Amino acid sequence: MTxxxxxxxxxxxxxxxxxxxxxxxxxxxxxxxxxxIHHGYWAKxxxxxxxxxxxxxxxxxxxxxxxxxxxxRVLDAGCGxxxxxxxxxxxxxxxxxxxxxxxxxxxxxxAKAAEGGVTDRTTFRLVDALHTDYADGTFDxxxxxxxxELMPDKxxxxxxxxxxxxxxxxxxxxxxxxxxxSLTADETRLMGRIYRDFVVSHVLPxxxxxxxxxxxxxxxxxxxxxxxxxxxxxxxxxDIVKPVVRDPSVVWKLVRAKGMDIFRFLNSVPLMxxxxxxxxxxxxxxxxxxxx
Numbered sequence: 001m002t003x004x005x006x007x008x009x010x011x012x013x014x015x016x017x018x019x020x021x022x023x024x025x026x027x028x029x030x031x032x033x034x035x036x037i038h039h040g041y042w043a044k045x046x047x048x049x050x051x052x053x054x055x056x057x058x059x060x061x062x063x064x065x066x067x068x069x070x071x072x073r074v075l076d077a078g079c080g081x082x083x084x085x086x087x088x089x090x091x092x093x094x095x096x097x098x099x100x101x102x103x104x105x106x107x108x109x110x111a112k113a114a115e116g117g118v119t120d121r122t123t124f125r126l127v128d129a130l131h132t133d134y135a136d137g138t139f140d141x142x143x144x145x146x147x148x149e150l151m152p153d154k155x156x157x158x159x160x161x162x163x164x165x166x167x168x169x170x171x172x173x174x175x176x177x178x179x180x181x182s183l184t185a186d187e188t189r190l191m192g193r194i195y196r197d198f199v200v201s202h203v204l205p206x207x208x209x210x211x212x213x214x215x216x217x218x219x220x221x222x223x224x225x226x227x228x229x230x231x232x233x234x235x236x237x238x239d240i241v242k243p244v245v246r247d248p249s250v251v252w253k254l255v256r257a258k259g260m261d262i263f264r265f266l267n268s269v270p271l272m273x274x275x276x277x278x279x280x281x282x283x284x285x286x287x288x289x290x291x292x
Contacts (some may be wrong), residue, residue, distance in 0.1 A: 005204055005205075005208075030081065035081065036058075036083045038145055039146065040052075040053075040054025040058055040230060041055075042054050042230070043229065056087070058230065059088075061229075062145065065172065065222075066170050068088070068143075070093055070094075071093050072094045072140040072141045073140045075141070075143065076088075076096050076145075077142055077143065077161065079098030080100065080105055080147075081105050081108040082108065082112045082122070083112060084145050085113070086112050086122065089113075089118035089121040095121050095122075097122075098122065098124045099125050099127040100124070100126065100127075101127075106124045106125070109124040129160065130151060130156050130160055135164075136164065137169075138165075139166060141165075141171075141172060142161040142165055142172070144174070144175070146174060146175060149201065149202070152201040154204060155215075158213055158216055162216055162217065165290040167291065168290065170289055171287065171289070173209065173287075174226075174283070175209070175285075175286075176203045177203055177205055177206045177225075179281070180205050181205055181208070183280065191275065194268065194275060194281070197267055197268035206282065210223050213286065213288045217291060218289060218290065218291075219288070221286065221287070223285065223286045224284070224285050225282060225283070227276070227283045230283045231276050234269065234273035
């Protein structure tokens with residue numbers, strides 16, 4: 001049996017699938033999730049701020065986890081539709097290079113930067129985060145918000161992050177994680193279905209990310225498990241998707257517009273909720289420094 005901690009896809013197939021998935025479904029993602037297409041963060045013992053505010057809170061929490069200095073030169077590796085890049089440029093005056101392999105994401109990110117008045121501080125490019133063309137020591141910060149799970153070679157990705165960071169620069173990662181490397185056969189099947197439907201390569205336990213960073217020579221490594229803080233994302237997302245699934249006319253309208261992959265997309269939300277409910281999927285953050 002294939003391990004849930006090994007890549008599900010061959011790299012060329014993964015890249016093609018990611019492009020098809022996000023280029024085809026980007027509007028639906030934004031309609032359902034809003035401009036920040038990632039988990040939200042709900043602080044313990046605080047009133048519920050709402051899903052969109054929680055997504056912004058997660059960006060702010062990751063900024064603080066760094067902390068991310070004002071005016072930093074930032075590489076947003078796997079920038080999506082640019083919401084985080086725009087936020088960093090607006091809040092901290094950062095100069096952000098966002099990279100992705102989805103042309104539709106680039107188009108949407110550029111539009112969002114224009115809407116946010118930060119086109120002078122943001123650039124979006126079609127670049128593979130595993131093989132960038134930036135010179136060594138270009139960036140103060142590499143920011144990877146829910147993109148590491150897409151990377152077929154985690155070590156190579158972290159090595160590229162190390163290369164493009166300036167000495168003393170900071171790597172900030174927030175990523176889906178596995179509970180551990182001892183999943184049952186049923187848990188492995190569940191993770192495999194999530195990889196297929198979300199077009200994800202694979203995930204690792206948080207401690208394995210720490211070990212990879214340490215082995216590459218990063219220093220000042222800190223990790224934290226935010227699973228309990230982000231869990232509500234999938235409770236709310238399931239509630240959002242339910243009315244769509246229950247209305248056949250809406251489903252078939254989506255099929256005509258987006259193709260049969262819409263079924264996998266709609267099925268992926270309850271699968272993620274199940275994975276969190278069972279404790280199989282976790283959510284981790286990592287901070288590390290390139291040595292001086």
